[in-house]
Amino acid sequence: MNEHEIDSKIRDAFASVTPDIKASVLSDCKQKKGKVIAMSNTSNNENKKRPVWGWIAAAAAALLLIAAAPFAIRGAQGGAKAAAVSVMIDVNPSIEMTVDSDERVIEAIPRNPDGAVLLDGMDLSGSKVNVAVDAVVGSLLRRGYLNELANSVLISVEGADSTLCERLRGELTLDVADLLGNGDFGFAVMSQKLSDDPTVSGIAEDYGITVGKAQLIASLCAADPAYDVSSLAALSINELGLISGRKTLESVETRGTSSDRAYIGREAALAKAFEHAGISSAEAGNIEIEMDIENGVMVYDIEFTAGGTEYDYEIDAVTGEVIKAENEPADTQAETPKPTAAPDDSASAQHIGRKAALRAALAHAGVSESDAYDVDIESDKENGRSVYDVEFKAGGNEYDYVIDAVTGEVLRYETESASGSAPTAKPSSKPNSSSYIGRDAALDKALAHAGLSLSAVSDIEIELEKDDGSAYYDVEFRSGSKEYEYRINAVSGKVISNSSEHAGDHHDHSASLSLIGEDRAWEIALRKAGLSMNKISGKDIELDHENGVYIYELEFRCEGFEYEVKINAATGAVMRFEKELDD
């Protein structure tokens, strides 16, 4: 049994359950062809109808001006002039104004239902565009679309005359910033000149959002390809403004700061992360906080270092819940390790914390904390349940525990004789893992030595190993038909040893590697089990390669028991012997 057999079993299983929906897909695709998706707004509307602020009077004055203006201007105006520029305003209501070469509004068009509500009873035609924009902003305030929780406006300008576009963009941005600057909840005005990129109009069409918002999303995706359009499309302009944050977006100018008052705030988020990591704010350095979206949820993305460890947190921006917690030894050796205790999140309200999880595993294994090394604790989810996956080595054995993160109960465990021919002696002094270069750096060193780029290799395996107190990374990868094996000093990054060989079936190596052979392996396994060949059934033997050692993995059944034996294929040493009830 090997990885490929597992693979094909999984493939078969899913192939057999994949539903046949080809006919309905094909017929729907045909129907969909040529259909234009109606504009609808997907942003949240919950921030509407906020209290009105006193200073809105200023904006209201502009509105009065508008109410009077059309008569005067209309009278003077002869025929309709051609549109020179389009000005779009997105908050949640979205409005587009076509503007002629005299900078007067030809028509104001709502681009979503909220836009229609906003424009109801307002006639902006014939007004100067700056006056019209002021009026729109005034109405946005009055109706509570702009408020202390959502204070961001996106202005997009589109037109053939790029000088005019650029000038209008600049002037209108300043106007709106001035108007909002009078308020007491800050503001953010983002502005951009629209390109005629078909990708942008495609996004707008697909998600039923305005072209202005679509271009902002496209800029965000260009700045960080990790974003996906659909989750950004669901966000409000204010949320997009928060995510844009300190990122420099090409073609988007931002004045002011989007409000994060709907969220717990940076300080509170940072405090949550510190609490989870079990460190004090004084211990942390290199703190970076950014707002981000993760699976459709607004999060604070927090990074900091403390005690030679790099922490990466994602905190739910609304609930303060820790969504992601990762830590790893800081990659840079230059960093001065602070003498802090190991991270401990025992303070976390729901979870027992890494330390407690380790204690539970150690207690179960009967291993004292000082005897354990190579400790690796990961928080994980299993079937919706939060667990800690605790791995450690002690006394030549490898332990792998799954601990319930809430109750501390041992859900599963595995014990295995540590890989290698003989149990590794416990290092006399525990190497300080914070000074290791890290797996990625070890891989880089190996790749550099092999003269290969990351994209040229596959089947990468990296393991941190310790031997006689010195630590190294065993790095394996494949490029073309060649398999490479490197041993990299975990502290200095120096290549200790390397080898490469043409990949082939491991069985082909048996002869050249002077292995004990399958017959001998069976002999050893059966002797260990106290059985003879004619008594057993369900025989399976496989030559495997683990951590640079060839191993025979044998399986067989006898009298209701299932046996699993691992034998060092070179020395014949029994590395693992398992006998369990065959259910």
Place this chain on the structure above:
Amino acid sequence: MPEPCESICRQNAANEAAELEKCIKSLAEGDIDAMGPLYEMTKTSVYAYSLSLLKNSSEAEDAMHDCYIRINSSANRYKPDGKPMAWIMTVAKNICLSRLRELKKRAELTEEDWHSMLRTDDIQSNLHVAEMLEMLSDTERQIVLMHTIAGFKHREIAEHMKLPLATVITKHTRALKKLRKYYREGEGA
């Protein structure tokens, strides 16, 4: 594994990518007939991936449907880069995630177990797989399925899941270790 098989597999993967890109291009040009072969080549990957995210077979089926509709409507936005599968899986991911958000909002999603999700007439062999998959964490399961069914490389999975490469490799190794162990139990059952 024997080298010739490996190189044939790689060759096949490259051919399939080229074939898929051709289909996407045809779709972009309005040739809906290209959906048939594209569907056949990708259906198991799309379904398995949707299932691993949504954990509900009828939701996964709906997501799969939406995914192909979206592939058709956005085919003109695919920029040929030799990785059509990555694009298709991103489309699937987007659909599943927005569906998941909706479902969570309405609190309607009841997680099925893998036994019921892999239920077929040929129940025996699938039961083993269901059991094996239940041993894995959500992340491990997604990695295994992407690697096994969609044929993603570790690097591609890392890009797709926005995880560090080393994390993907470690989790995959760990998952395979668990699978090897539980494979036997399934066989014995």
